[in-house]
Amino acid sequence: MRKLIASFALGLAALGLLGVAHAQEVAASAPEIASAVEAAVAPAAAVAPEAASAAEAAPTPTPTVNKGDTAWMMVSTILVILMVVPGLALFYGGLVRSKNMLSVLMQVLVVFSLISVLWAAYGYSLAFGGAGTIIGDLSKAFLSGITPASMADTFTPDAKIPELIFVAFQCTFAGITCALIVGAFAERIKFGAVLLFSALWFTFSYLPIAHMVWGAGGYLLSKGALDFAGGTVVHINSAVAGLVGAYMVGKRLGYGRESFTPHSLTLTMVGASLLWVGWFGFNAGSALEANGSAALAFINTLLATAAAVLAWCVGEALFKGKASMLGAASGAVAGLVVITPACGSVGAMGAIVMGLIAGFICLWGVSGLKKMLGADDALDVFGIHGVGGIAGALLTGVFAAPGLGGTGAEDFSIAHQLLVQAEGVVITIVWSGIVAAICYKIVDLVIGLRVPEEEEREGLDITSHGETAYHK
Numbered sequence: 001m002r003k004l005i006a007s008f009a010l011g012l013a014a015l016g017l018l019g020v021a022h023a024q025e026v027a028a029s030a031p032e033i034a035s036a037v038e039a040a041v042a043p044a045a046a047v048a049p050e051a052a053s054a055a056e057a058a059p060t061p062t063p064t065v066n067k068g069d070t071a072w073m074m075v076s077t078i079l080v081i082l083m084v085v086p087g088l089a090l091f092y093g094g095l096v097r098s099k100n101m102l103s104v105l106m107q108v109l110v111v112f113s114l115i116s117v118l119w120a121a122y123g124y125s126l127a128f129g130g131a132g133t134i135i136g137d138l139s140k141a142f143l144s145g146i147t148p149a150s151m152a153d154t155f156t157p158d159a160k161i162p163e164l165i166f167v168a169f170q171c172t173f174a175g176i177t178c179a180l181i182v183g184a185f186a187e188r189i190k191f192g193a194v195l196l197f198s199a200l201w202f203t204f205s206y207l208p209i210a211h212m213v214w215g216a217g218g219y220l221l222s223k224g225a226l227d228f229a230g231g232t233v234v235h236i237n238s239a240v241a242g243l244v245g246a247y248m249v250g251k252r253l254g255y256g257r258e259s260f261t262p263h264s265l266t267l268t269m270v271g272a273s274l275l276w277v278g279w280f281g282f283n284a285g286s287a288l289e290a291n292g293s294a295a296l297a298f299i300n301t302l303l304a305t306a307a308a309v310l311a312w313c314v315g316e317a318l319f320k321g322k323a324s325m326l327g328a329a330s331g332a333v334a335g336l337v338v339i340t341p342a343c344g345s346v347g348a349m350g351a352i353v354m355g356l357i358a359g360f361i362c363l364w365g366v367s368g369l370k371k372m373l374g375a376d377d378a379l380d381v382f383g384i385h386g387v388g389g390i391a392g393a394l395l396t397g398v399f400a401a402p403g404l405g406g407t408g409a410e411d412f413s414i415a416h417q418l419l420v421q422a423e424g425v426v427i428t429i430v431w432s433g434i435v436a437a438i439c440y441k442i443v444d445l446v447i448g449l450r451v452p453e454e455e456e457r458e459g460l461d462i463t464s465h466g467e468t469a470y471h472k
Contacts, residue, residue, distance in 0.1 A: 079281025099459025308335025311359025347405025
C-alpha cells in the first residue's frame, strides 16, 4: 500500500514538472505569437480607413419609383374621372328639366374631353413647367421630354412616381373644374359657346391660378397658402366663373314665374354618391403617396361630408319644416367642397366642425344669398362651390393649428395664416371674375352665348343634339 501511494505521488510530481516545463515553453514563445497576431491584424486595420473613405465617397443612390404610391395614384386618377363622368354629369342632369337632360350630360362629357386634350398640349407645361411667379413656361408643351422613365416628386424626397401619372392626375382636376361651371348657365346656352368659353377660361384663369397655388415658384405657394386639393384652384375659381356666366348669359325664360323642379332626384342622388366616392381620390390622392397624409385626407373627407349632410338636413327641418333628398345630396357636396383645401392639414374633429359649418352656410348660400345676388345660377354652383370653397379656404387657416388637432408647425399663427388664406381667396375671386367676363364677351361676339327663345322653350336636347333622354 505504501509503495502504491509512493508511486502515485511520484507520478503527480512528474506531471507537475512536465506542466511547468510546457508553461515555460509557452511563455518563451508568447512574443512570437503576439507578433504573428499583430501581423495578421495589421492589413485589416490598414484597410478600414480606406473602406470608410470609400463609403463616404460613394454616390447617393438614384431615386426610384415607388410602386405602391404609383398604384395608388392610378386608382386616385380613375376615381376623379368617376367624379366627372358619370358622377357630376348625373348630379347636374337630374337637377334640370327632362328636355335638357342630354344637353347637360353632353356639356360635362365633352368639356372634360376638350380640357384633357388641351392639358396635354400646353396646360400641364404652363401649370407645372418652369418656376414663374404667376405662370409656368412651355418647356413641356405636348408633354415634350416626358417619358415612361420620367419621375415626379412627391412630398417625401426619396419617393417618386412616374411623371406621366402625375400629368394624368392633374389633368382630371383641370377637367372637372371647367365642367363644374356648366351648372351655372344650364338650360339656355349654346353648345359651341360652352366649348369656346371653356378653352379660353381654362387657358387664362385655371392655369395661372393652378401655378400660383401649386407650381414651383408660384406666388401663393411661396406665401405659404394652404390648399391641399383645390379649394381655390377648383371650387372658388369655377364658382366665380359660373356666377359671372349666370349674369352674362341671363336668366332662363320664365325664371321666377314657372316651376323649375328637378326631373329626377334619383339620378341626382346617384350622382352625388359617385361624387362622394370619387372625392376620396380627389383629396387623398393629392397626398401623392399611399401614406399617413393620404389616410388623414381620407378620414377627413368621410367625416366632413357626413357632418355637412346632417347639418343641411337640420337646417332644412328648422327653416322649411322638412329635410329633403335634394338637401341631403347638396349637403354632401358642400361638405366635400369645404374640406378639400384642408383635408391634409386639419385633424378629424376639425373636419367634422368644418362640415357642420358648411352644411349651414351653404344652405344659406343657395337660398338667402342667391336671392341677394339676383342671378339665375341654375344648379347653385356659387352657392355651394363658391360659398363652401371660401369657407373651406379660410377655415383651413384656423383648424390647421396644432392646438386644434391640425398638422401646422409649433409656431403656427392662426392670425397670420388667415391673412395668407384670405389673400389667396381674394386673388382667385378677382382673377377668375375678370378673366371670365372677358371670355364670355369674346364668345358672345364670335358665336353668341344664348340659344334662340324658341329653341330654349323646346329644349336643348332636341335643338342642340337632335335626340332626347327619354322616349314617351
